[in-house]
Amino acid sequence: MIIQAQNVSYIYSEGGPFEKGALKDVSMTVESGAFIGIIGHTGSGKSTLVQHFNGLLRPTGGKVIVCGADTLDKKADLKTVRAKVGLVFQYPEHQLFAETVYKDIAFAPGNMGFSADETDAAVRESAALVGLSETLFEKSPFELSGGQKRRAAIAGVLAMRPQVLVLDEPTAGLDPRGREDILSQIKRLHAETGMTVILVSHGMEDIANCVDYLYVMDHGTIAMQGTPAEVYSRYERLEQMGLTAPQVTRLMKQRYGVDVCTVEQAKDYILGVLRRA
Amino acid sequence: MLKDITLGQYFPGNSPLHRLDAMVKIVLTFVFLSAVFTAKTALAYAAVAAFTVVIIMISGVPFKFVVKGLKPLVAFIAFTAVLNLLMTSGTVIWQWGFLRLTYEGAAYAVQMLARIVLLVLGTSLLTYTTSPIALTDGIERLLKPFGKMGLPTHELAMMMSIALRFVPTLLEETDKIMKAQMARGADFQSGNLLKRAKALIPLLVPLFISAIRRAEELATAMDCRCYRGGNHRTRLSEAKVTAADYAAGCVFAGLMTLVIFANKVG
Numbered sequence: 210m211i212i213q214a215q216n217v218s219y220i221y222s223e224g225g226p227f228e229k230g231a232l233k234d235v236s237m238t239v240e241s242g243a244f245i246g247i248i249g250h251t252g253s254g255k256s257t258l259v260q261h262f263n264g265l266l267r268p269t270g271g272k273v274i275v276c277g278a279d280t281l282d283k284k285a286d287l288k289t290v291r292a293k294v295g296l297v298f299q300y301p302e303h304q305l306f307a308e309t310v311y312k313d314i315a316f317a318p319g320n321m322g323f324s325a326d327e328t329d330a331a332v333r334e335s336a337a338l339v340g341l342s343e344t345l346f347e348k349s350p351f352e353l354s355g356g357q358k359r360r361a362a363i364a365g366v367l368a369m370r371p372q373v374l375v376l377d378e379p380t381a382g383l384d385p386r387g388r389e390d391i392l393s394q395i396k397r398l399h400a401e402t403g404m405t406v407i408l409v410s411h412g413m414e415d416i417a418n419c420v421d422y423l424y425v426m427d428h429g430t431i432a433m434q435g436t437p438a439e440v441y442s443r444y445e446r447l448e449q450m451g452l453t454a455p456q457v458t459r460l461m462k463q464r465y466g467v468d469v470c471t472v473e474q475a476k477d478y479i480l481g482v483l484r485r486a
Numbered sequence: 487m488l489k490d491i492t493l494g495q496y497f498p499g500n501s502p503l504h505r506l507d508a509m510v511k512i513v514l515t516f517v518f519l520s521a522v523f524t525a526k527t528a529l530a531y532a533a534v535a536a537f538t539v540v541i542i543m544i545s546g547v548p549f550k551f552v553v554k555g556l557k558p559l560v561a562f563i564a565f566t567a568v569l570n571l572l573m574t575s576g577t578v579i580w581q582w583g584f585l586r587l588t589y590e591g592a593a594y595a596v597q598m599l600a601r602i603v604l605l606v607l608g609t610s611l612l613t614y615t616t617s618p619i620a621l622t623d624g625i626e627r628l629l630k631p632f633g634k635m636g637l638p639t640h641e642l643a644m645m646m647s648i649a650l651r652f653v654p655t656l657l658e659e660t661d662k663i664m665k666a667q668m669a670r671g672a673d674f675q676s677g678n679l680l681k682r683a684k685a686l687i688p689l690l691v692p693l694f695i696s697a698i699r700r701a702e703e704l705a706t707a708m709d710c711r712c713y714r715g716g717n718h719r720t721r722l723s724e725a726k727v728t729a730a731d732y733a734a735g736c737v738f739a740g741l742m743t744l745v746i747f748a749n750k751v752g
Contacts, residue, residue: 260665263669265665265668265669288671288673291668291669291670291671292671295669296669298662298665298666298669301666303662303663303666303692303695303696304663304666304667304670304688304692305692306687306688306691306692307688316667316670316671316672316688317670317671320670320671320672320673321671351695365670366669366670369670369671
């Protein structure tokens, strides 16, 4: 396994008036090459949890082991951990700063001590992975469109050549077309490179047809886990947590009593039923 | 990490101190300041210190939290103390080169130390017990007489409340961008001064851009709600000076009298 969280708790501003428990006794194991989804309502602790995966936050209770390194260990090299686990924040385009797209993507590999040639190769490779044309390299990142900015920002993290890619709500604020584009790009990335991917979302449909395994977070704990079909089949429970299952899941459950989570699966099932009839 | 600064924060509560009128509290803070500066003898300082402890207790703000507010000032306080200790002329106790320790210096250093600590503790209670909105409202009412002389009091107060309103937002934003850049291997903590200053570029550029974007959005939102500045604006809740405020005024006047008296006696 590549990331392991053992009974992790985290409390914000411990001792102050705004003390807030964000995580309570969370345990989770991520195997190398997996495609994992974490869903939960706003404030359920999912963003706090993923910041533990690259040592940006350290647990106030329990421990997190990333690629064999305990992030609480004073001697642990957090920079290496951060290079191994690339974390793409919510609205990552807000972190763009350099004069050109190329320089912005090259920021991370430069920090990680890549040579000039390695950096150049990494920039081109990661831009290709997110579908960002090289003709944009010399433009200012602030001239790009919303979707392009987001791709550039994701490329900026991929350029470190991480073993794990964590994306916190990568589709937030995009239109349906942009959302579809980014998600299919991520899926392709996982399929082509075999990179471990952790996708954080509150949108249900988004995640259903990508991930192998799903964790549902509620009030700082893991409320449910399983394959998407398993999780979505208990949609009454999801609704209690303020989440919704994909519409197609509800429909198929009510109409046919089967668990599916994508339109594709529903189509196959209905075609099967019709063929038999 | 940036959220750990407690000085100047608002500590929500419902103590008698929280309920006092903001304008009155600002005036009382000035009375307290004058009391600290008037105090000359140990007895007078003791009186002010005891008073400070009592009002902190009344405010319901935990001592730990108030004392934490001194933390950013520790270096400044220590520097002042050392400077006073070594640079005051008088009866010499110990001398080394141009540095000399005198009785007068020691006494002065202790006095300055007490003065700064009391000043910070006492005045920080104003922001701990008054929400930023109430505070700017209080300032606006205090400045009202100057409005007749052409000072745009409402605009000044509005700018202040907007600035205060955005402090936590910008801190949060800074924290977020810092983390995002650290996730890309940025290092804000090591290296020499030049290297550290350069490391701030990836933080400052996105921060400025987002601040400008927020300002534009806020201006549009205010325009949409037909905001047009000070004249003809009415308030939803009109603040009133109550009996409790007058009573608090008497208490602070009492403190001032006590300090003057203690100066004479001790």
